[in-house]
Amino acid sequence: MPDILIELFSEEIPARMQARAREDLKKLVTEGLVQAGLHYASAGAFSTPRRLTLAIEGLSAESHAVREERKGPRTDAPDAALQGFLRSTGLTKEQLEVRDDKKAQVYFAVVEKPGRKAAEILAEVLETTIRNFPWPKSMRWGSGALKWVRPLHSILCLMADEGGSEVVPLDVDGIVSGNSTDGHRFMAPGRFTVTNFDDYRAKLARAHVVLDSADREAKIWHDAETLAFAAGLEVVPDAGLLTEVAGLVEWPVVLMGRIGEQFLHLPPEVLQTSMREHQKFFSVKNPKTGRIEGFVTVANRETADQGATILAGNQKVLTARLSDAAFFWDNDLRVAKTGMGEWEEGLKAVTFHNKLGSQAERIARIAALAREIAPLVGADADAAEQAARVAKLDLRSAMVGEFPELQGVMGRYYALEAGLPAPVANAARDHYSPLGPSDAVPSEPVSVAVALADKIDTLTGFWAIDEKPTGSKDPFALRRAALGVIRLVVGNGVQGSQLRWLELGNIQNLLFKLNAQENGDGLGGLLILALLDRANGEFGLKLTPQSYKVPHELEEHRKGRNYLDFKALVDGGYKDEGDGVLAFLHDRLKVFLKDQGIRHDIIDACLAMPGNDDLTLLVKRAEALSATLKTDDGANLIQGFKRANNILTQAEAKDGVEYSFGADPKFAEGPEETALFNALDQAEKIITPAMAKEDFTTAMTAMATLRAPIDAFFTAVQVNSDNSIVRRNRLNLLHRIRTICGQVADLTKLDG
Amino acid sequence: MTAAATPRSFQEIILRLMTYWASKGCAVLQPYDMEVGAGTFHPATTLRSLGNKPWAAAYVQPSRRPTDGRYGENPNRLQHYYQYQVIIKPSPPDLQELYLGSLKAIGIDTDLHDIRFVEDDWESPTLGAWGLGWEVWCDGMEVSQFTYFQQVGGHDCKPVSGELTYGLERLAMYVLGTGHVMDMPFNDPDSAIALKYGDIFRQTEQEYSRHNFDQADTEMLFQHFKDAEAECHRILNAEQPDKAGRTIIMAHPAYDQCIKASHLFNLLDARGVISVTERQAYIGRVRALAKACADAFVQTEAGASA
Known part of the structure; x- marks a missing residue:
């Protein structure tokens, strides 16, 4: 069982690529060897700035001989069939065997692949690996065509066993394999030969190279x-x-x-x-x-x-x-000490996106949003607006110009120097967060308000200019922004509808877009006017028609039909039309919850409930439902519920009525039916107040207690009784089950 | 090779580099006679890295970066400075060793210093060029750029040129132990008339800083940019053959206009009159010129691949 030592010696390999290159070398070579019919005991890869090294222990000396038989066409089959068979096997007609097979004569191809020497296989595999190495960036050098991360100077490839070691011959575009390597560039320059991995490692150490x-x-x-x-x-x-x-x-x-x-x-x-x-x-x-x-x-x-x-x-x-x-x-x-006015002015000249305006324009939108969001997150509206106005000023500072990664961090220092209160300064530092799925979520109310406003303006802005993420393309990191909104809302338990935020973000970005496109007169002007009136009336903004190029005369058309049509449209609030921002947030919420082990059908069941524009509420529903479904009672309750719902739905469809009159216990027959009435009464006593408090866990736990009585009811009772009064009463009873159990989530959406 | 004695002046470092690279077979060229942002712009590098004719040249190139002007006050930032440029095609297998030899030649003892090759991929959006290589560190300071050209003007470099660029002032300040560039001895400090870098360049740094930041006439610069751009295309599209029946592709005169456009863009940038969005458009226009010149050059004798 020989051992293998491979070293690819080159000019300096970028540090950031070395770890991946080690793994790739090991994977590509060992997989290649295994595919060719060899096996090995273990393999380890190493790297230094100038070398990639692979040591393989216990490689089989040769691959097994392989005998393959393939059945071909009958001897009396058309010639085309035979020709096809010959092509696919690579044999000639003379090399085929003819055998008797079920009353006919049939061609057989017998291919014998003899075992091959490991060295031969290794040379092929290594050459293929070198030629196709997946460097993130590779280059040519000199007059050659070979590509490597930097010029490749030598290849060491040895096969060693008890009897000694031999070079595995290999020639890649003139680089011939050998048994030597080079020491430290400055401390021990010069080539030396090695016999095996231990020898290699020890001699390298003497030549001032730590291999690992x-x-x-x-x-x-x-x-x-x-x-x-x-x-x-x-x-x-x-x-x-x-x-x-x-x-x-x-x-x-x-x-x-x-x-x-x-x-x-x-x-x-x-x-x-x-x-x-x-x-x-x-x-x-x-x-x-x-x-x-x-x-x-x-x-x-x-x-x-x-x-x-x-x-x-x-x-x-x-x-x-x-x-x-x-x-x-x-x-x-x-x-900073003079109030950062110079930077505020400077941001007017910095483009955020050519269709979404300058940083200054974006900051104004974020400030209005922060004000709107503030009360829901427990922040002071003035502080939130002020924080939004200063949070990005450091983008104009010299320090952030030099070190962009210090954005926010410097903002906090400069805001403090400007004499602003700590919560405002902290928001400058924290409003970019959370950046990644594991990044901490801000919790100070002012920071939360600005962080949310920042992301909502981003989302509604890119939606307004139709730059939604598609497939793997998300150049503006909108998925990250959406996840940020979710984590900020859910992580801080922010309650209430997020639709208003989206509406304000949307109005502001639409206004910006229209302002860039329209002259301010005609229909476009009236739409701008309707949006302005909504922004000012509903959200307390102070936008003037003049700054949107809307002429004075147009303002007198507020009684006209066109304006009123626009106004009705705008006053309808933010509509999420299938692929709007809210749907995108829901989409990302599914991914977010799936990562926490909550199934997608559970989320669908909760999304179907009213109030799904409150992400915190949604998550609470989903968590309660998920927890309940993990219990036996919970899982079986769903079966009982579905059975009740199916019978009821069929009956309603057939009878053309809705059985929502309420069931009367006096028509109950037998103890199981009575027990169900009682159980529903008991459960409702717990569920109703729990639902009023949005305590979905208590509500779901109470629902789960219904499992046994529902199961017992279905075992003992035939719903479609011949007695029409009893039947109607039972259907009304099923309706109660449907109503009670459907309060936390739409259970019909659950799988199974 | 043992380390030579430490040089005593800025010019001695230049002279030693000249002698060293001449001894390694490079043609020692003179600076290109136009305003450029870096030694790479010299046609000896940009154009000669195209095609398959072997090439080896070394030269000093005065370089101008208007935005880096600091009125001569910053210890190591200048709007006009010198680059030392070496270009060898095809890149020889021992280019790293040759380079290290040049450091020894200017008195950097590699037994006492820590020399490192740190990843730095080079890309010039204005030249439509890129390559892979390193910045070379000496005790943590970047002393050179080392690049294997892969593409120039949108053309694959076949064979590949190896390019070395030394930032001369910074390197010299390190070797000579000078804290402020203006205090650096330009000629031998024992000369009858000893001149420091500042004696030669302090005043010009002040003058050009003011000019570049405040005074350069932007309307005129915009016009000149347009003129250079138009002239470049006109030269390349000139009717062939000429009146005497000669077919002469004028890649170099056209490339001069590309260099001009690039410098005008740098001046406009320093004046702060090019917005972020416009910036990309201007860079794209210069790149289009560089590409057109490269396309023309590869059809000439010096740039052919046949």
Whole structure:
């Protein structure tokens, strides 16, 4: 059972691609070997900036011989059939066997594939792997046509067993496989030969290359913590950076330095971001002051001066970078202290989207929405509006210009400098959240209001200009915005209809769109007028017809039929016409709840209820129903309910009446029927007040107690009695079941 | 190779790079005589990276980035600075080693410094060009761009050119240990007339900063942009053959107009009169010119692939 060692040695592979490349190399080679009829015991892949390595243990020495038989056409079949068979088997007529088969003679093809040597297979598989390697981006070099992530210099491919090791011959566009590799670029340049994986790994270590990225990560982190600890400091953990840095070095040497005193007043996020993004430094914190006061850098070599030159150089670069940052910070503070008016003005010139206007126009819409949303989330309307107006001003700051990832974070600092209250400043930081499914959801009321307003303007805006996501295309991250709305509403238990928010968002964006398209006169002007009147009357906005180019004369047409038609349309509120924003929110809610283990039919059952424009209510219904369905009684209740509903629906259809007169217990026959009456009375006593409090769990639990009496009733009683009075009474009784059980969700929508 | 003694001036670094790359077989060219944003714009790189004729050149290219002007006050930002550019086609297999040799030649001892190749894919939207490579770090500072050209002017580069770009001021400041670019010795500090970088460029940085940010006549610039664009197309569409019966494709004169348009766009950008949406449109117009020039060049003898 030989072992295999493969190394693909190239110029520096981008750090971010190495982990995936290791996995791809392992997968493609081992799968190729297995498909060719080999098997192996284990495989491990490794990477450094200059090499991708795969070690396979216990590969079978050759593939099994395979004998395949295929039955073909009868010997008296038309020639075309025979020709087809020959083509598909790749044989000639002479190579076929003729056998007796059920009174006829039939051609048989017997193909024998002899076992093949592992080396031969490996060479083929490796060449295919190299030629088709799924790099995110690959390139050509020199005069060649081969593609690799960066120029590929050598291929090491060895097969080793007790008897020794041999090179597996391979030639990929002139790169001939061998048994040698290269050491550290600077500390141990020069090629050396190896015989097997252990030898390779050991010789690499002597040549100042740590093969395993996990070992490099461990060394970096250990040395960094040790250095920091000795100085009474601590390294700020950053797993992503650690992986990246480990992918940039073959021989990690950790060095620690201090940040110049003159920069310590900068916000910690600025120091961290600048150091991480530009320099790939770890931040080092002083636990006594709580400040970031130092950095850890990882060099790729040891030097005679113990890294003194390297550290001094890095320190110098850092000083230049932080001088820039400090320059931005000081300039920004000057603007912040004067109230950020300069940025507010500047945002008028920044396009948000060419069909949705400037950032300033968008901010005005968000401010109106934040005001509308505020009462429902327990925020002060003035504070919410003010927060919305300042939340994005930092987009014009020099710091965010340099480090876009600091948007919001800087907004908070600058708002505080401008003397704004903490909740307003916090909203600047938090209103972009939640960004991803695992990102924390803001909970401060003002932040919640602005965060919701931001996302609702985005959704209604892109809907207004017909830029909805399709398939895998979602360039404006509208799915993320919708999930954000859901998590903000549900996570904070925000109750009440979200339709009004959508309506306001929609009106504002429609007005913007119409303003860009229309001259303000004629029918377009009247529609604008109707929308303006709605926005001002219903939502308390103060929009003037003049700013929408609507001429004075037109305002006198408010009694005309055209205006009144528009007004009726607009006053009808936001209509969700199948694929509107609300339907999109529902769609995303299904995904959201499915991730929490709630089946899609449960959500459909709840969506069918009135009030589905209140997402919190919807989720409460779905959670209660889902929990009930997990109990035996709950699951069986659904069967009982469906049976009752089916019988009733059929009877109603046949009789052409609705059996909603109420059933009378005096017509009950037998204990099961009486028991059901009693059970329904009992359950209703619990369900009615529970429903009034929207306590769906209690209501559902009470419904579940009906399972036994309903089952007993159906076992003992024939609904379609010959006695028409009894039958009618029983159908009315079924109607009670339908009504009582249908309060939390439309159970007919459930599967099964 | 052992590290040479540390250079003493900005010009000594340039001279050493010249000597080094000349010794490696590069034709040492002179700067292109037009305003460009980077050494890549020199036709010795842009155009000569097309077609399959071998090529090796090195040159200094004064480069202008109007938006980077800081009135000579910023320690390392300038609206006019020098790039050192090396272009070799096809890229030799030992290009990284050759490059490291150039660092040693200017006094960077790789036994004491930490040299790293950090992923940096290069793309020039105005040239319709892209390549893969790295920024080279010396002790955490970016000292060069190293790129394998894959496409220029929308044409696949076959063979691939290897391009090295050194930001000379920054590199020199590092090697010479200067904190502010204006304090950097330009010629030997022991010269009878010792000149610092600031003696030569402080005043021009002030003048150009004011011009670029406040004074450049935007209406005129817009007009010149249109003129350059039109002239580029006109030159490329000139009737062939000429009156004397000669067929001469004028790829270089047309490309000059492309360079002009690109610089005019940079000036307009510095004046802040190009909005975010317009920006893309202008970049697209310059790219269209670059592409048209590349299309023309590959039909000439120097740019052919036959």
